[in-house]
Amino acid sequence: ETGVTQSPTHLIKTRGQQVTLRCSSQSGHNTVSWYQQALGQGPQFIFQYYREEENGRGNFPPRFSGLQFPNYSSELNVNALELDDSALYLCASSSTPATNEKLFFGSGTQLSVL
């Protein structure tokens, strides 16, 4: 059984650029959530995808968008990057559909915006 994998592991962008982060969920998990973790803080919920539909969204602007594919993998897209977007972006999959239980997190993508 493979775990949650994220790519890339590190990324450096400049303000105003766009970025796409990728996540492969754990085998058999059809629910994927994305979290942003600023340095020294707990993860903050961005949104969740279940069966290719957005199933809840946190307090993030529309320039944060996502997709889920038929194989349950997911993408997080951020447009018009700002300096404050610098953070660790975590993807989590769950075996319990459309809930927040038993989340399995990947190791994250460290995004630096200069």
Place this chain on the structure above:
Amino acid sequence: GENVEQHPSTLSVQEGDSAVIKCTYSDSASNYFPWYKQELGKGPQLIIDIRSNVGEKKDQRIAVTLNKTAKHFSLHITETQPEDSAVYFCAANRRSQGNLIFGKGTKLSVKP
């Protein structure tokens, strides 16, 4: 919405001692309370969770207690080992919600 506060922010113990981390939550409708351990360079790992219909849950050296009346829950680690050193996060929300609300974390250091 839910708000979770966690303390202490740092905790240092001697190997073999016990460690206790406490969290309070604001939404009385919350019914799911997981604890995550995050090691350097890794994502959070679920170590134990509890639902609101249970007051205590144990898994070897780790236990979680929940006081619904006071709206607080705690993580207890007994016989600490150096490999327990990490940042621990509590979280809370309703199970039916898609998101978890995390505390700010506790950095636990276990000294040999």
